[in-house]
Amino acid sequence: MRRKTDETDIEINYSKELFVDTGNPVLNHLLKTLFYYMGKNVIIKAKFDLNHHLWEDMGITIGQFLKNEVESKKIKRFGTSILPMDDALILVSIDISRSYTNIDINIKDAEKGFELGNFKELILGLSRYLQSTIHIKQINGENAHHIIEASFKALGSALKTALEPSDKLESTNRVYEV
Known part of the structure; x- marks a missing residue:
């Protein structure tokens, strides 16, 4: 999957192994963490003008990538994870159905x-393009690195569960022909 704009590519x-090269060492680290906890090996390459555009478009691209993977498939739909990292404790809960x-x-200690x-x-781009509800709640923590990295770990873990195949359509909303 490729997303190319005037701001990003x-x-x-x-892939057979996990490789990330965005040109941003922090985002590289966090994306490796996300996909590792999702249990998916991918190659991600990016070029960009501004960090803000890179992060925003990365969320959009990941959302599109995952949406293509599950399109017309029955999946578990829901995933929740609570993960610690040093001082940080993060809860992530996902429902792949509609964007919210x-x-x-x-964050008290910036980095x-x-x-x-x-x-x-x-996260907003991911939610919109995957059409998923994503709740991220900090239960504890002060250090920005720990809080955000724990969020990526918990997000990956929750996505892993939500994207798993299901034997049934996970919804009580049925369309009936009259």
């Missing part, structure tokens, strides 16, 4: 590269 493809995002994070605004843009 992002490509994601399945709630991010309840308060360059781990900006909350860029993180939110990535």
Whole structure:
């Protein structure tokens, strides 16, 4: 899958091993974490003009990539994960059905590269293009690196569960012909 705009050029493809080169070391680290916890090996390559555009378009591209994977398939749909990382404890809950995002994070100890605004843009893009409800709640933590990395771990873990195949359509909303 490729997304090319005037601001970014992002490509994601399945691979035999996990490889990420976005030109942003922090985002590389976090995307490796996300896909590792999802249990998916991919190659991600990106070029960009501004970090904000990279993070936002990366969320959109990942959302499109995952949406293509599950289109017309029965999946478990729901996934929830609570994961710690040092001082941080994060809860992520997902419903792959329609777009909604709630991010309840308060970072006290900032760290360059781990900006909350860029993180939110990535999650918003992912939610919109995967058509998923994503709740991320910080239960504990102060360090930006720990909070955001734990969020990516929990997000990957929750997505892994939600994207698993299901024997049935996971919905009580049925369309009946009259």
